[in-house]
Amino acid sequence: MTDPHDIILSQLPARLKEARQGQGLSLEAVAKLSGVSRSMVSQIERGESSPTIATLWNLTRALQVDFAGLLDGASSAAQIEVLRSNAVPTISNLGTGCKVRILSPPEEAGRHEVYELIFSAGGMLDSQPHTRGAREHLTVIEGTVELRSAEAVELLAQGDTARYAADVPHRIAATNGAARAFLVVQDS
Secondary structure: OOOHHHHHHHHHHHHHHHHHHHOOOOHHHHHHHHOOOHHHHHHHHOOOOOOOHHHHHHHHHHHOOOHHHHHOOOOHHHOOOOOOHHHOOEEOOOOEEEEEEEOOOHHHOOOEEEEEEEEEEEEEEEEOOOOOOOEEEEEEEEEEEEEEEOOEEEEEEOOOEEEEEOOOOEEEEEEEEEEEEEEEEEOO
């Protein structure tokens, strides 16, 4: 019987190489980013050398991959995380006549948030300023909305996308009936 730890360690070289190639990085680039010599990175990827925990940590940080995920039994490329429509967290008490569906994972809060906004006729979402430098990207899926960011105002129709400062007071309001939009908030 094969020890599961041996299986995981035997897959480590291929997983490191996949992560490097998946990002289009050369051995030299990974060496510079990680502080691990090019020859050592190459030896590890070929399975000719076993990395220390410190070396593995430096490589995973340089490749921006999850340390634990690299070592677990399943390849992350083979996993699909699904959140069924009826399980999407929804907030109905923000604004007036506006339902906010939270599409991004909780660990992305404050960095990269994704929402679906569903407005009834006349619905609106007023937002106070987010952190300095925060930006929003709004795409109208259905209907028409009026967007305000500080003193700037734009009318957006189906298919239009607006990018704007979110570190100032801002408002999204449905005009001419119901509306639906896709919102990405960066660095909130």
